[in-house]
Amino acid sequence: MLEQIAFVLVFIAGVSLFALRIKAIRRNILLGRDLDRSDQPGARWKTMALVALGQSKMVVRPVAGLMHILIYLGFVIINIEVLEIIIDGVTGHHRIFSGLGSIYDFLIGSFEILAFGVVFSCVIFLLRRNVIRIKRFHAAEMTKWPTSDANIILVVEILLMFAFLSMNACDGLLQQALSASIAEGAEVSTQLSHYVSAGSFPVSQFLMPLYDGLSVEGLIFVERFMWWFHIVGILAFLVYVPYSKHFHIFLAFPNTYYSNLEAKGAFTNMEAVTKEVQLMMDPSADPFAAPAPDAADAPPARFGAKDANDLTWKQLMDSYSCTECGRCTSQCPANQTGKLLSPRKIMMDTRDRIEEIGKNIDQNKGEFKDDGKSLIRDFISEEELWACTSCNACVEACPVNIDPLSIIVDLRRYLIMEESKSPESITAMFNNIENNGAPWAFPASDRGNWTQEMNEA
Amino acid sequence: MSQAIHVPTMAEMVAKGETPEVLFWVGCSGSFDDRAKKITKAIARILTHAGVKFAVLGAEESCTGDPAKRAGNEFLYQMQAMQNIMVLNGYDIKHIVTGCPHCFNIMKNEYPELGGNYEVVHHTQFINQLIKDGRLKLSDGDTFKGKRITFHDPCYLGRGNDVYEAPRAVLQQLDAELVEMRRCKKQGLCCGAGGAQMFKEAEPGNKEVNIERTEEALELKPNVIATGCPFCNTMMTDGVKNFEKEGSVDVKDIAELIAEAADLL
Known part of the structure; x- marks a missing residue:
């Protein structure tokens, strides 16, 4: 119960801090002048689907583009797992979706493969930035904060995925321990009894040797630790993102929706x-005429x-x-x-x-x-x-x-x-x-x- | 061979009670710059040869206001635009062809909001259509056979208005070897003249943009660098001179190449 209350409090805190920051950004954006971009909703949805959802402009540079898609897919799809974690956290269940049986196995297996893709891409991205030192990441405006911001994001993503995979690895080992205990007819502790066989672990099985030597209590501790690290990490990430360049993960969608749909060569008319x-070109205009009454309203x-x-x-x-x-x-x-x-x-x-x-x-x-x-x-x-x-x-x-x-x-x-x-x-x-x-x-x-x-x- | 041609003005046409199929908008560069005038004349020859009934505004034409607008002088731009629109609407112009992508862009995209609504095409689009319609035939001579040609995309034609194919389709008629620069079409590199840069010194840097671009073109070892904009033409010509390649590499507008292939020069 204590764990559930703690979870709910942490969750509310994370989401509230995020919402407050979004409110501030929205206010700042609306400090700008008016502009009507409510026309052509069809074309706008299409642009958003193509450019933001479909990443069409990312793949112009295929290496960065494809790896970005790996991270993007991982981020979006693994969020289904986060949904389970949240429900578990609030209700005190363990792997509430496990009743889905083979579908669940498939889902967890896919998440693991995606998580591996995310880790792989993030490592390559870190190497591109810090070892290969690709020129565009080291221009004059890339001062200390923008440079560390990028690295923080990549490292945090790797840590989150590592926590997710470690959690699964320990879970898998505990599932094995539970099955063995039942087979031997040994007494099973309440805590261990939660770890019924569920999910498949195509990637985290390779992490299992890392935790294999631990006792059941040790495994449960590591599994719980990683579970908390993962979800608290995600909430912290949620709060961090709108202060970071990484906010594009949300704004890419409205920003492409409200794209300029005119030809690029066309500049706005003032x-x-x-x-x-x-007035200047109208020969009948009276240059000394009083301004129109509505003109006086605003400076x-x-x-x-x-x-x-x-x-x-x-x-x-x-x-x-x-x-x-x-x-x-x-x-x-x-x-x-x-x-x-x-x-x-x-x-x-x-x-x-x-x-x-x-x-x-x-x-x-x-x-x-x-x-x-x-x-x-x-x-x-x-x-x-x-x-x-x-x-x-x-x-x-x-x-x-x-x-x-x-x-x-x-x-x-x-x-x-x-x-x-x-x-x-x-x-x-x-x-x-x-x-x-x-x-x-x-x-x-x-x-x-x-x-x-x-x-x- | 080069024949004398009479290019009528709109005033002349109206006096005779005639209407042209299309107005040829020449632009400032095409009217005053000695090099660009050759492009203008090539376009006029092509139009005449294809039997297109066209006219120019002559002294009634004025700057579209493009360099003023790109530099931030919206007042001057709108003054120019409104004067031009008055003239164009006064003659009831519907179709315009121009040899300058800047004039093309501004009249096509920016004049409508000030009351100037015309169907505006770039000369490479117009020539492409003339060829498609069978109105323009190139002579059987193999003027460009075996020659390597690379096309430099003008920003205001390419990225500005997504016209990438028409100039290439026209060049394909030449039976030459068309080679593309690494930065072409959507990724094309600017010649350095746009945004009113043509009329000022470049800001301090380590290279001129036109040198960077010419270098890229010369890597392909072309016989001809083809352009579709009088400003690009100037920039690339200067670039080729900078590398002392003017003896072996020509910088020519697509209109000039077509006029040459059709034996009109």
């Missing part, structure tokens, strides 16, 4: 600008984005969905040629800044107190922004459809339209377009000269 340009929004909360909620969701894999950065033409720009850093900076804004709001009774900082300059420099060729390689590379380019453009819009700040040659280009309708200083009247040249050919 309606606030359209209104002003229409005019900033053009472009200066800070993280000038971005849309989707751009902020993107930032929380980023798992810092660096595929974007490794495909970025600017980054590959040694420029400061790294699309992954754009996402990490955006997330770090909106987290900071969120904390500021919490500390100041629900209201943001100006901290003199902004996403632009304090996090992302102008040099980074101006290195972008808008080629969409980062957007294409992202396995969860994050769009770093849209953030770069919104920050550029702020620089140009609010601060009139651009490299000199860009200003010259603007002037040329304004004066003669071409980015270079050619007279507009010469535009058709090539047709004359063809007449004379």
